[in-house]
Amino acid sequence: MGYYFKFRNKDLILNYNFEDMIINLLKSELFWENKTFKRNEFLKISGTIDTNVYFIEEGSVRLFIDDENEERIVRFGYKGNIIVSLDSFLSEKPSDFYIQAIKNSTIKVASKKDFYQFINSSFENLKLWNSILEDLVLQQIEREKDLLHNSPKIRYERVLKRSPQLFQEIPNKYIANYLRMSPETLSRLKKS
Numbered sequence: 001m002g003y004y005f006k007f008r009n010k011d012l013i014l015n016y017n018f019e020d021m022i023i024n025l026l027k028s029e030l031f032w033e034n035k036t037f038k039r040n041e042f043l044k045i046s047g048t049i050d051t052n053v054y055f056i057e058e059g060s061v062r063l064f065i066d067d068e069n070e071e072r073i074v075r076f077g078y079k080g081n082i083i084v085s086l087d088s089f090l091s092e093k094p095s096d097f098y099i100q101a102i103k104n105s106t107i108k109v110a111s112k113k114d115f116y117q118f119i120n121s122s123f124e125n126l127k128l129w130n131s132i133l134e135d136l137v138l139q140q141i142e143r144e145k146d147l148l149h150n151s152p153k154i155r156y157e158r159v160l161k162r163s164p165q166l167f168q169e170i171p172n173k174y175i176a177n178y179l180r181m182s183p184e185t186l187s188r189l190k191k192s
Contacts, residue, residue, distance in 0.1 A: 030118045032108035037061075037101040045098040050085045051112035056063055059105025059183070060169050064177075065096050073178040074143075076102075078169040102174060152181040156189045 032055065037043060044050040054061070060078040062083070064071045075102060076096070077083035088095035089112060119129045142162065146155050156179060160167065166175065167190075176186040 017034055029121075030110050031114045032110050035107050035109055036109060037105045039101055039104050041101050042098060043101065044088075044095075044097065045105070046096050046098050046122070047094050048088075049092060049094050050088045050099075052084070053110045053112070053115050054083050054099070055090070055108040055110070056081050056083065057106040059101060059103040059107070061099055061101050061105060061107075062154060062170075062174055063099050071177060074172055076166060076170050076174070076178065078165070100119055102170065147180065152179065152185050153189055155181070156178045156186065 043054060055077055056077050058079055061083060062073050063075040063083060064073045085095045085097045085099060119125050146158050149155050159179060172186055173183050176183040
């Protein structure tokens with residue numbers, strides 16, 4: 001499954017913004033290759049192995065699957081997020097996920113080898129990786145809860161509360177798909 005890292009366990013390190021600290025550490029300690037992607041360009045396509053880690057400096061991306069000719073958005077990434085096709089990253093097998101730029105995007109790319117070399121370079125970095133994985137599990141649980149609600153209003157409110165920046169960074173048509181509702185329903189909910 002694909003994920004972006006958006007750290008919720010900010011209480012792990014007192015007096016610091018945990019997310020900013022992680023991003024700064026990764027940016028300074030890890031080898032990144034700079035790439036630019038045009039709007040609608042793919043970082044990864046279905047059926048391919050992708051063990052890269054992507055840090056979004058500018059722009060936004062979506063991670064989705066094609067379900068019987070209907071796209072199902074699973075995750076978004078935007079400025080300051082890290083996104084990865086986690087199933088392929090961990091298993092080194094092909095994944096059904098696509099990662100596509102929504103806007104023109106500047107993205108830093110790190111290989112799995114470099115990422116794991118960084119993680120294994122110290123006990124603190126290994127603890128960091130464990131914290132990241134724990135947070136990903138919590139994010140997945142919240143996403144599954146979102147999808148279990150029949151009410152579009154509840155799905156909208158849950159995501160708005162959890163990720164208000166999403167509504168500033170991502171076009172409504174993609175958010176509606178992510179929330180499993182029509183763009184018209186999303187528009188009505190945003191107005192009420």
